Amino acid sequence: MINRIRDIRQQKGWTLADLAEACSPPTTPQTVGRLETGMRNLSLKWMDRLAAALDVDPELLVRSEKTDHPKIVARLTQTGPQALPAPRDAILATDLGGDGLLLVLDIEYPHGEYRPGDQLWLRQIAPEQSSRAINRDVLIPKKGGNFAFGRLIDRKGDLVGILPPGHGQKQEVVKNPAWIAVAEMLVRRL
Template identity: 35%
Template sequence: MLHARLREIRKSKGLTLQDVADRVKPDGTTAQTIGRLETGVRTLTIDWIDKIAGALDVEPADLFAFPHAGDILIDGAVTASGSVLDQEEGLLPLRPTMKNPVAVRFLENMGQYHSGDVVVCEQLTQETLHRAAGCDCLVKDETGRRHFGKLFPTREADTIMLAPITASGSIRASLKVDMVAPAIALMRSLSH
């Protein structure tokens, strides 16, 4: 099933309804018309698809979500020690609202996480790393190894401390990281 992504794309570009309306070629349109196209009150014809795609500076196909498009890869498995094994674990059929999602599956119970849980994390940029302080995070160190634990900043600007989720894990102090992704969502099977 298709659904229009007009609002999602417009908001991700920081545009108002009026901004998009003004960009429609050749003569523009009204903010009300754009709103009606976004909500489905007005039919999104081929002509409108082309106009809106041009106004948003995207390909026409980008205006729609197709089944399995945007799935999040579960690309690792967290062990009891907090290490992340490099193994593909499947796909989450979600349309993420975050820019760089990554997910891991837990192999064993670890604190609040149960065996089989999938945690979706959002990769941060250097400018937004401060948001990860005190959060459960997936991190990749400078050697390429991945770990999951509670992140704490250190006095050194380019290092962190990663506390284990369980007693069987180990504290990783003065860890230099290439990637930090705090946990954003927990997916748990209802059968557990």
């Protein structure tokens, strides 16, 4: 098995010290480095500890050597595409997310920046966590089995205000939603 600790840590923009500090209890950057490189055994206890710190499922930390996995080979900078010193595993943003249920909104008609054929992956959160979703696109259930979709612009008490993505549409207010799903990743075929 190959561990993907470094790939996940780097994709989150963390240093060895950041990950070491996020562990509970904290550890040293050297220990994290040894676990990443295989110089120290990655036990189940360490997998659980590192996964909790990175907010991912423990099984995401390892992958089979037989499985081909998408690789990040370059980055597009101001001066153009630049090769990475070494390819690294591409980790889906949805895998790095959190605990909430993943939902997918299939786009059939163009709305704002969304095109037909797009899939918008959203992560479900509790309404009381809505402050972290302000100015992000959300899907909210309404009474009668319908949904509201748009940019979350306000939350006051049990009222949630969203602005639909189409031009000239008015704010929609949903009272006491059961949950809010926050846009996490856009999948668009080219």
